[in-house]
Amino acid sequence: MDSLVYDLPALTIRRISVSEMDNNVYLLTAKASGEQVLIDAADNLSAIRQLLADAAADTSAAPRLALIATTHQHWDHVRALPELVAATGAPTAAGADDADALPVPVDRRLAHGDTVAVDGFQLEAVHLRGHTPGSIAFVYRDPDGPPHIFSGDSLFPGGVGNTQKDPERFNSLLADVTDRLFGTYPDAAVVHPGHGKPTTLGAERPHLDEWRARGW
Structure with a gap:
């Protein structure tokens, strides 16, 4: 199955599902810089x-993993993190809490x-308190289309985490999701959750x- 899910003007978004938990792993590649x-x-x-x-096919430059971002601390989202850091030497980012x-x-x-930035794009960190203390959604504001929200386990089709x-905790998470996602980004924004299929804020x-x- 092709992992390419969005081919945007400045970058590509690829996704695979891993493990018995159907965890999504996302890779964003800047076309110009790699x-x-x-x-x-x-x-x-x-x-x-x-x-x-x-993803090497998505850029004419030499691809380089510039950052490994983690949406939240739960074990099923970090099982390959130590090995990937050891293999690539890439720096890491996660919510402070x-x-x-x-x-x-x-x-x-x-x-x-x-914000976290690499050569070619940047992502906004949106702190969503409730699923875990330091859960972070990462948002790419596409200048040519709708934003893309990588919501971790804080927002899914059909409800919050x-x-x-x-x-x-529920009231905290719903308040943050309502204010910081639905109150900030347009209905066309694409939500890429930590498990399962994407949705939009409008849906x-x-x-x-x-x-x-x-x-709940």
């Missing part, structure tokens, strides 16, 4: 290596509103009151 950001080294280093190899729980040192501890039936927006009423 610099890459991988989001969530979830599992299966050999599959990730193949993803990197496939999750960084100490990751199995590798974190080079960039991100707060809400921070798991908060273990904790009302305080999910009519259901916010329903999620609030059901409490």
Whole structure:
């Protein structure tokens, strides 16, 4: 199956699913420079290596993994992280409040509103509190089209992420998702979740009151 899901003017977005948890691993490659950001080294280093190899076709430059970004600390999103860091030497980025729980040192501890940049594009860090303390969504604002939101386990088709039936955590996550995603980005924004298929903010927006009423 072809991993290429979006061929945008400045970059490509590739996705593979790994592990029994159906974790998504995303790779963004700048066409002009070849610099890459991988989001969530979830599992299966050999599959990730193949993803990197496939993305060499997306640029006329020499591809280089410039950053490994992690959406949150949960074990199923970081199982290949130590091996990938050891194999590539790429720096890492994650939310400040999750960084100490990751199995590798974190080079960039991100707060809400921070940006991470490589040669060819940048990603905005959106702190979404509730699924974990330091969950981060990474947003690429395509100048030629809708934004792309890599939401980790904070937003899925049909609802927000798991908060273990904790009302305080649920209310926190729903408030952040409502304000910092739905209140900030347009309906056309594409949501790339940590598991499963993509959606758009427009497809999910009519259901916010329903999620609030059901409490999950």
